[in-house]
Amino acid sequence: MSPKTRKLANRRSHLPVVDHLNEEDHYDLVIVPMRKNRVSEILPALAANKFIPTFLFMMNNAAGQQEFIDALGKERVMAGFPHPGGFKKGHVMHMMPVEEKKPMALPIGEVDGSVTARTREVAEVLSSMRGFRAEIRTDMDDWLKTHVALLIPTLAPAVYACNTDPEHFAATRDAHVLLKRALHEALQATQNAGVTITPPGIRAIERVPEPVFVLMVSKIAKSPTFENVMGHF
Incomplete structure (x- = not known):
């Protein structure tokens, strides 16, 4: 990557964060962009919360969604992939920059291949991010x-x-x-x-x-x- 591209790609964002998920927390959507081999560690904490209606798991995953369904219930699980991907060095996340005029597709879908009002709502949320558009799929697995x-x-x-x-x-x-x-x-x-x-x-x-x-x-x-x-x- 050229120095110019690196300069354009550097962004610092200040976001409100929490260090854990409480059983009583209410969120409309929780996105889980983690490595598949690390998600099992947090599933008990996700499952303990009964108020969150949708968990969107975005990762490389050839094993299917059954582990997540068993923990959370089929009605609360969605699947997707976090293009363009990236990697972490120290406290810095590296990824390809996205372009507002050519938004990056984020494939998402229900685990049973259906398209529901919930699917469209989540797609609308993801598409509201600059440089991204949701791609609803019926074949996410x-x-x-x-x-x-x-x-x-x-x-x-x-x-x-x-x-x-x-x-x-x-x-x-x-x-x-x-x-x-x-x-x-x-x-x-x-x-x-x-x-x-x-x-x-x-x-x-x-x-x-x-x-x-x-x-x-x-x-x-x-x-x-x-x-x-x-x-x-």
Whole structure:
């Protein structure tokens, strides 16, 4: 990311915060943008509150929503994903800047695929944020599982094989080739598991010739977007 881009991306926000959730607290919506492997630690505190009607869990999640449903009740659980993602260094959160004229889509949905008045209300809240728009989906579980398939058994191992060094990865053709082949296997395995690849256009990546794919990855690996992705690992 260029110094100019970094400067534009720096923002300091002062928000009212609380250090815990009381059983008697009333909120219309609680958004949980956490790593999936950390949410189990806070589920008892969320479940102890019976007044909050909606918890929106936004994270990489290939395991489905059943753990959250068991703790909170199906009627109180929604799922989504927090584009554009980011990573934390010290007390600073790093993420790609959003543009008001080209709002970033935030996919959200009910766990049963329905679209209700509640779904639209939550979408309206998220769309009120500058640079974002809610995308209501009826296939949120498939979307989340497809997203994980595109990253965890594919890109992540390729990046780790290059010591999580962006320049090393950008210059390592073998890593790009293995990534291409891993993507095919991951998408096929995901589909074989009964998941509908979502969005369907993702399958088009399998038709990209390997030399072209390698060239594309080598260029993308030098972009600010990829720097943000690398922060995940």
